[in-house]
Amino acid sequence: MSGFNKVVNSYEEAMAGLKDGMTVIAGGFGLCGIPENLIAQVKKMGTKDLTIVSNNCGVDGFGLGVLLEDRQVKKMVSSYVGENALFMKQLLAGELEVELTPQGTLAEKMRAGGAGIPAFYTATGYGTPVAEGKDVREFNGRNYILEESITGDFAIVKGWKADKFGNVVYRHTAQNFNPMAATAGKITVVEVEEIVEPGELDPAHIHTPGIYVDRLIVGTFEKRIEQRTVRT
Amino acid sequence: MSGFNKVVNSYEEAMAGLKDGMTVIAGGFGLCGIPENLIAQVKKMGTKDLTIVSNNCGVDGFGLGVLLEDRQVKKMVSSYVGENALFMKQLLAGELEVELTPQGTLAEKMRAGGAGIPAFYTATGYGTPVAEGKDVREFNGRNYILEESITGDFAIVKGWKADKFGNVVYRHTAQNFNPMAATAGKITVVEVEEIVEPGELDPAHIHTPGIYVDRLIVGTFEKRIEQRTVRT
Amino acid sequence: MALTREQIAIRVARELQDGFYVNLGIGIPTLVANYVPEGMEVMLQSENGLLGMGQFPTEDEIDADMINAGKQTVTTVTGASIFSSAESFAMIRGGHVDLTVLGAFEVDTSGNIASYMIPGKLIKGMGGAMDLVAGADNIIVTMTHASKHGESKLLTKCSLPLTGAGCIKKVLTDLAYIEIEDGAFILKERAPGVSVEEIVSKTEGKMIVPDHVPEMVF
């Protein structure tokens, strides 16, 4: 790697340095826009006691769900974990910790983490179990709770196209949590479908500027569909 | 106006409802990407006692500077006001109030205002005059100050292209504060160089989604250059 | 007769206005999209990052990268925009969405709502619901008035963990349209053929019954 060439050539290299007990922030919503191959690499590495920050935990046998099979996950920070039988089983058995976080708060925590904002107030969750132990403060007659930001040792991100500088664009709603995750990793790894020539991406339409990206790899994706709905 | 057609046909209509004492958030950085004609309309209306939130206050005779001529501005919230002799005169004479706000904090205050975040912590300004009277709190061994968000009665924004739905894209660095300003107005007015056909803008590359935009008008712009620098 | 799912959707659709940005939750709320009044345009927000959600795709149009908050494959309408989850919830939290429709397990006379968790039984998570109820000014909760066993879901105090506190003002059940004001349920409309007495008997929280409670017309 030299200058601004962020491209690495193997998934081993992409996830090099991941260690037991680390925090990994993952992009994706449901199975849409998830870093499939980076997750598979984490499974292959067998790293344990991970804290995973991701809106969901995949499904049984796909996405982040595969990390449950060998009990690699100590704790999940998610807004919705309902699609995963193994998850429920480990959770109810006390083998897995979960920190349920409202979806918008989770997105904002990642953004804040990347943006050097250590904490922010939100009305979301005031008066609910989410507010337990958190500071409450009134602004303009309304109560808000203080939420702290999230950063990770690694962020794993799924993009569509990128140039070697690490400038990334996302496709359709596969964007979701990926741009915020990309800002919040000490080491941010992005896998994409295509690496384009320098200058091909319009500077004004880059979703994730290369400054946030440490490693970039091109992969192939299954893109499993969770709820296939069609009109006739 | 019906459905999602945000287009208005006169600057009178664009700024209708602006009243003495209101807060107006303006996009722009220096003279780049400023809503020239909306500012001119405010001057024409003669509205007084305005609080203007904008990174700068234009120059003598152009941009927000024109609102000083008839003393329409009660207070400026800005990060840098150094390019304007009339501004300095009124400030030193006590005829104008200024709340100097660090540039990044100002951008974040607008974004937070639009995003329903009433306040956030930042290290910016800790230990400086900016911190006076503000809450200090330690996170991970570092001190941060609490900054409250900003919203305006009006936001005035300069875009490049928009469709009738109010989806806006900005051109080059004329983007600057405009996207945040657009989110933070009770009434957000955007003036653009061109209104394009519905469907012409790529949904994944819209800088300001139409949900933030109340009124849209097409104008012509002088685009004065503040520091003309060339290489030979 | 209790309202059908479709009738609930039709009644909610009457709250729509031309030019509204609307977030529809999973289940009955989703059906509201089918009953937008003629000549009116609304734009649907999906909290995973889509404004201007269209209908389901044809087989040919299916795209794994284009889904809604229910993880269903969808399409976009002309004028749509697609953005990050942070931007999506900036819209929601910032109060830019004109109407939010979502389901619930319970609501109470203080405007509290419980919709995401049954302790020891259902631990799926709140998804975007907490942000939606905290961020919106205009929320309609759709739910059945009572459980299958006849237990009221309109309570003096929610028994389940809350999704939001003091944020609900409008509830449409299969029996009635109700507004919450000053610590009471105000009975505004009743389902066709459903008596005020039945509604009151199935409402555990304090209910105020005006002299005239119009019957909904479909």
Place this chain on the structure above:
Amino acid sequence: MALTREQIAIRVARELQDGFYVNLGIGIPTLVANYVPEGMEVMLQSENGLLGMGQFPTEDEIDADMINAGKQTVTTVTGASIFSSAESFAMIRGGHVDLTVLGAFEVDTSGNIASYMIPGKLIKGMGGAMDLVAGADNIIVTMTHASKHGESKLLTKCSLPLTGAGCIKKVLTDLAYIEIEDGAFILKERAPGVSVEEIVSKTEGKMIVPDHVPEMVF
């Protein structure tokens, strides 16, 4: 001899590393871009919303919509990205910029910096400077060692309103390169032909002088 503006820029440029994202302040810091070592690539961040700032435009290329933080017309390099002020300061505040170079009126042995305001005289504002000094880990302050009247600008305690508290570790003046550590200035290098005695005499704050203080070579 005191360093020239160009020599200051050259010395700062030696702190660059291949692949660095760098924010250069107005004035001398801007000159650093001219002395990026051969074979090394850096990318310039301009806080108005540009990563990958290029050289000034030709007459034909001038575009009012393409400026830098000094409001000068500029161009972009291949690999550039353009974004909002909020995104720009997310990069800065979030510590993603590898090196920040900026000027100052005063620094002190506690790492405080004063650079934006002379009360009663100069009230222009801090612009992005407070965010830059608070957000960056790696900051080099460039300044003259003393005022025209010989008053030291390296103090025990800044006399002017602060831009940032406890955030400066590296200072390059026209006389010396200095690091701030444990409440003292450490004299690391001296300008060619400038004596340790001159530097010490022009430094008001506590200065630690190592046995050997190498002379800068140009």
